[in-house]
Structures are given as C-alpha cells and as structure tokens.
Amino acid sequence: MSLLRLSPSNLLSAVTTTPPESNRVCPRIHLKKKETSALTRQRLGFNTTFRFNTFQRQALRCCLSMPVEGPTSSSQDRLLYFSRAYWVSRSQIAWNVGAEDGSCYLYTSKSARLSVTNDGNHGIEGYDMRIKLEVDNTGLSENVMEKFPHIRDYRAFKVPMTLDVKNLLKCQLAVAMYKSDGKWSTATGLQLPGVLDELFSYNGPLGAFFSAEAEVSACIYEDSSGGDPVQIVPLQEFNGVWSVNGPRSWEGCYYVYEVSVYHPSTLRIEKCIANDPYARGLSADGRRTLFVDLDSDALKPEGWDTLADDKPALHSFSDISIYELHIRDFSMVFYSVTDPTVHPDFRGGYLAFTSQDSAGVRHLKRLSSAGLTHVHLLPSFHFADVADEKDKWKNADNQMLESLPPDSDEQQAHITAIQNEDGYNWGYNPVLWGVPKGSYASNPNGPCRTIEFRKMVQALNCVGFRVVLDVVYNHLHGSGPFDENSVLDKIVPGYYLRLNKDGCIEHSTCVNNTASEHFMVERLILDDLLCWAVDYKAHIDVSSQKLNQLHIALLK
Structure with a gap:
C-alpha cells in the first residue's frame, strides 16, 4: 500500500483549464443538439493533403510537378x-x-x-x-x-x-x-x-466531434478493416487546422488520414497513413479510427450519468491507500489455473470486474473492507505489442511446462519463444492515449471497449474503490513515416517528439520522448486527461501520471 501524493484538485484544475471563448475557433463543441458530425484536424502548417484511405499503400497523391527522388548517397x-x-x-x-x-x-x-x-x-x-x-x-x-x-x-x-x-x-x-x-x-x-x-498554436476543438451544423461531405469506411473507402474527400485547411463536416450517419464508421508531408527522417515527401491523434475509438489493433460519440446514451451503462453522486466517500486525502493491478492478470488465472469463477468471455478483460461472485472481486471486497480506497490500473489505453484480437495470441502449453524438470532451462526458452506474440504486456508502449485498449474488450471493433471500460469503473466504485489510471505521456512506441504504431510523427514530423541538438529523436524516457514543452503537445496531453476525467469518470477519482520531471509542470 502507498499514499497518493498528487492532489485530485490540483489535477482537475490542470485538465479543466480552457481558453477564453473569444479564442475558440469552433465553439460548436458546446452545442447539445447533435445532427451532424464534424471532423477537425490540427496540422500546424505543413504542406499536406489529408485523405481517408486504407492502410495499404497506393499511388501517391500530392501536388508536385516532378516525381520525388530519394536522397543521394553523397556523404555531404x-x-x-x-x-x-x-x-x-x-x-x-x-x-x-x-x-x-x-x-x-x-x-x-x-x-x-x-x-x-x-x-x-x-x-x-x-x-x-x-x-x-x-x-x-x-x-x-x-x-x-x-x-x-x-x-x-x-x-x-x-x-x-x-x-x-x-x-x-x-x-x-x-x-x-x-x-x-x-x-x-x-x-x-x-x-x-x-x-x-x-504561428499555429490553436485552442479550438480537435478530433471527431458532434455538432448541429448541416453541411455534408463524406469520407469514411463502413468496415473496421479491408475494403475501399466509401468516399475520399480532402479536408479543408484554415490557418493550420484541417476539417470537413459530414452527416450524423458517419457515426459507427471508420476513417484514417492520408498525409503527404516532407519527412526529415527520409528527406522525402512521404505519403503517411495515420489515425487521428484525437481518436476516441478504434478498430482492432488501431487500424482505423472510429467515429464515436462518447455522450451517446447507447454507450452509457445504466446509472452512468449519476455515478459521480455514488462514488465511494473519501473524507480525507490522507486516507488514500492504493492497490495496483493489471486488467488482464486480474481474472486470467487463480492459483496458477484458469479462473473458473469468471465467465470465459470475461476473463482478462474489463467485464471481469462486473462478475460480483468471482474470486477476484470477492478479494477486492475484502480489501475494501480492510480500508483500501483506490484501485490503480496499469496502462489501459491503446498500446502496442499485444494483438487486440485474442485468436492471434500464442499461449504457453502449461501441461508441457509442468512435465519438465524443475531445474530445466526449457520452460524459459518456451516462454521466450512466444513472448512477443502472447497476450501479456504491462502496457508501457503507448500508441494512442485517448482510447481504451481493445484486447481487454469482448469485441475490439466498434464501441464495446468504451461501454465495457465504463462498466468496469462503475463496478469498482460499487465495490468501494475509486479508480486510478496509469497514463504514460512521456514517450510513444512508434515514430517515422512507415511504422504502423507511429501517429504523431506522421502528422507533424519533428514536432511532437523531442529532438536533440542534431535533430535526432531523444530516447531518454524509454523511446521517442514526447516534447511537452511544445504548445500543441501540451494541449494534446491536457485534452486527453480531460477526456478520461469527464468521459470515463476518472476526474472524481485520480489520474496517476508515471512521468519524468519534464512533465511535472503540467500538473501544477
């Protein structure tokens, strides 16, 4: 057990800071009536053409009069x-x-x-x-x-x-x-x-959001993977912000960006296929961004809107004591065997916390009765190196492992052989911060991950725990124009990731340091915190940031 040292009120003041209304470019975000969806992208002035497209590479579409040539081999x-x-x-x-x-x-x-x-x-x-x-x-x-x-x-x-x-x-x-x-x-x-x-700092809304404006131009996929886009429509740019308006029928469909941009890592104009950095929903393995309205009643468990009034009481900040756990491990095994007290479809996922009679939940109830107040969840955002679709996982042959001598090296060799393809990872390989991880959902496509994450928070509150989210904003797993886990470095190369004096990416925080000292990087982090606080009821709990000293200023 440990005492949490970050005041919830301090965190809340950081994530709820908003610009004056006169500075908002698109005040549509405040409208309650929802008739159409509007997709907005911040591009910070680079020469790009945004298109919705598949992750398959197709012919380059850019307004160049001559073909792009690769860099020469000259040492100069x-x-x-x-x-x-x-x-x-x-x-x-x-x-x-x-x-x-x-x-x-x-x-x-x-x-x-x-x-x-x-x-x-x-x-x-x-x-x-x-x-x-x-x-x-x-x-x-x-x-x-x-x-x-x-x-x-x-x-x-x-x-x-x-x-x-x-x-x-x-x-x-x-x-x-x-x-x-x-x-x-x-x-x-x-x-x-x-x-x-x-020149391009911007305080207006970003990402896919829902408003009452009615101009229509569609550019979407109907399916989570495969197939051709329903339509390709370029986004319009104004002072570094790229946007397009579309019908409400886009909700539940998917999109990606096709960005033609100069990338300093290759010295070429590259066509990059990227998810929306402000994604709030994804298809399996983050292949496409989902149009999702987090305020839709269809995505709210019963009683969700009043959950803030039913949170476990916390009389003093000094009373906080925390129990840390991993979402998958919580319900996958019990005394080294598959946990029979959890429904097979719920094991290793968000819904395991809703099984009130399971061994794990009964254990949490005892901890709550003993005085623990918070459950700290290891990273639950979209991270790399674990497939969202469980049928892609490779599993250890436990029967074979048990048959080996206790002093054998074969057990470790067997585990090592599948370690990059099994379903286990702590989650410190962030790809997109604002979307729950799909491998913990019963269906990684569509809105299931949103609904089930909310049910998990609700269930933990009912047991007597507030929820602490472990979020990782100081680095990203991917970079460059071609890495499937790269997002921000495809959208504005050389901006979101911190560079050293030679212009190379810094890796001191793990890999691919994020540059929170840049306006739109800090803005993205604070907007993401606000999303978890408001849309997943974590603002009344606590968001715990495992960040280095470079990010502490964000919480002041």
Whole structure:
C-alpha cells in the first residue's frame, strides 16, 4: 500500500483549464443538439493533403510537378539528415556556428530536392528559393532563450519580414554557411517547433466531434478493416487546422488520414497513413479510427450519468491507500489455473470486474473492507505489442511446462519463444492515449471497449474503490513515416517528439520522448486527461501520471 501524493484538485484544475471563448475557433463543441458530425484536424502548417484511405499503400497523391527522388548517397548530403539549426520564432533562426565573416542562406524546396554538393559556388542545389539571412547582433530574444535554454548561446540570424513564412514551412528547409571568399562551409536542416508554436498554436476543438451544423461531405469506411473507402474527400485547411463536416450517419464508421508531408527522417515527401491523434475509438489493433460519440446514451451503462453522486466517500486525502493491478492478470488465472469463477468471455478483460461472485472481486471486497480506497490500473489505453484480437495470441502449453524438470532451462526458452506474440504486456508502449485498449474488450471493433471500460469503473466504485489510471505521456512506441504504431510523427514530423541538438529523436524516457514543452503537445496531453476525467469518470477519482520531471509542470 502507498499514499497518493498528487492532489485530485490540483489535477482537475490542470485538465479543466480552457481558453477564453473569444479564442475558440469552433465553439460548436458546446452545442447539445447533435445532427451532424464534424471532423477537425490540427496540422500546424505543413504542406499536406489529408485523405481517408486504407492502410495499404497506393499511388501517391500530392501536388508536385516532378516525381520525388530519394536522397543521394553523397556523404555531404548526409548533413541534411541532421537538423542542427532552430527556426525559433517568426523573425529568428538560431544556429551554433562561429562568428567568422561570411554569409548564411536559407534554402527551400517544395518537392524535397535539396542536396549538398562540393561545389564552392553553390553548396546546396535543388532549391526553389535562396534567402540571405543577416546576423542579428542583439542575439536571441528573451522569450526564445526562456523556451529553449539549451541553445541560448547560439548565433541568431534575422528572417526577412517580407517572407511568407507560413508557406515556407510547408517545404524542405536547410541553412548553409559560406566563407568570406564565397566558398561553401557547412549546412544543416532546421528544427521547427518554435516557429510552429508562434504561428499555429490553436485552442479550438480537435478530433471527431458532434455538432448541429448541416453541411455534408463524406469520407469514411463502413468496415473496421479491408475494403475501399466509401468516399475520399480532402479536408479543408484554415490557418493550420484541417476539417470537413459530414452527416450524423458517419457515426459507427471508420476513417484514417492520408498525409503527404516532407519527412526529415527520409528527406522525402512521404505519403503517411495515420489515425487521428484525437481518436476516441478504434478498430482492432488501431487500424482505423472510429467515429464515436462518447455522450451517446447507447454507450452509457445504466446509472452512468449519476455515478459521480455514488462514488465511494473519501473524507480525507490522507486516507488514500492504493492497490495496483493489471486488467488482464486480474481474472486470467487463480492459483496458477484458469479462473473458473469468471465467465470465459470475461476473463482478462474489463467485464471481469462486473462478475460480483468471482474470486477476484470477492478479494477486492475484502480489501475494501480492510480500508483500501483506490484501485490503480496499469496502462489501459491503446498500446502496442499485444494483438487486440485474442485468436492471434500464442499461449504457453502449461501441461508441457509442468512435465519438465524443475531445474530445466526449457520452460524459459518456451516462454521466450512466444513472448512477443502472447497476450501479456504491462502496457508501457503507448500508441494512442485517448482510447481504451481493445484486447481487454469482448469485441475490439466498434464501441464495446468504451461501454465495457465504463462498466468496469462503475463496478469498482460499487465495490468501494475509486479508480486510478496509469497514463504514460512521456514517450510513444512508434515514430517515422512507415511504422504502423507511429501517429504523431506522421502528422507533424519533428514536432511532437523531442529532438536533440542534431535533430535526432531523444530516447531518454524509454523511446521517442514526447516534447511537452511544445504548445500543441501540451494541449494534446491536457485534452486527453480531460477526456478520461469527464468521459470515463476518472476526474472524481485520480489520474496517476508515471512521468519524468519534464512533465511535472503540467500538473501544477
């Protein structure tokens, strides 16, 4: 047992902070009447074409006049795989280069054709624009140094005020230094989060939500996997936000984004197939995002709307004591054998907590009577490395294992052989934070996971426990344009994941550090916390964040 040190009121104040109404781009989120659904995407200014499509790769659809070529094998070209300069604001670029005499130029290419040569007169070829940058002798501004303290000593360059920066950010970008004799010296790519935050930070609604507006344009799949889309409709962009309105009949259907975007990891325009970062429902294994209205009565167990009034009493914060458990393990076995007290269809899932006469629930009742107040659930969001469809799991042959000598190495070898294909994982491989894990549901497609997660919370409250959710916002399992578990790095490459001074992804938190210091990353985390708090009744319980010190500020 342990005492929880995070005040519920502190967490609630963090997740319920909302912008002034005058700053909301789409106040439709507050409307109660539901006639149509509206799909909104935040893109932060990259040159992308969003389409609903399958996860199968098809012909590239982008507005390029020439075919995209891969990067050359030149050792000089490898400099562009690094992004050692920072576009920190609309008016400044920071780069750790010497103060010797010379010139700095910004290069742009809409078709990602920049390459570095050894030609002293050119340095970089394949560009659409070449813009001279003057040294800013005043140095980096105070707000830039506060946001990026690790580059406070970098040299500052002025970005001409006449440039159309928003459109330039849609291109492949690089900067190059030339010596006083005009010969090329060095070059690198650019990290963009600073200027993106300044120009495209957004406080309006994101994801699929339901409103009373009636304009219709459909772009959906009827099925959770396979088949062709019912229709493909490009989203419309306004100041970095991409959206399309559609009919209420989209509810229960699926969608994905097809994003054509320059990706610095390949130096190419890539077609990325991605789920919605603001997904609230998924198909099995996260192949597609589900249109789901979490406020629909059909997704609420009986008594759900009044559950907040029936929560177990907590007279003092110091009374909190916590019991941690894993959703699957809670009901899969009992004294090393399959638990016969749980219905076979419920074992290892959310509904096992609703079996009031099972061995596990009887044990929880005894713990509650003994004074424990909270159940801490290991990660229950959508994570990688466990198939949502249980018939894909590989299971150990327990009878064979029991027949082996106690000192044999064969037991471990047998378990190791299937460890990446069984149904067990603690869940610290986050893919999408805002959707319950499908492998714990009786059906990973459709809205079952939402209904059954709510029934689990309700059942635990009835036993006498409040619910603590273990959420993991400091890293993501996938990255890059092709990883099936990559989402955010396909939508805005180089923004959602923290980069080091070379422009490579940091992995100190485990893998793929998330950059919560960037406006829209922090916004995504807080919106996700708000979803669990409001839509799954965790706001009256506690959301427990196993985060490193880089995320503590979010809870203040």
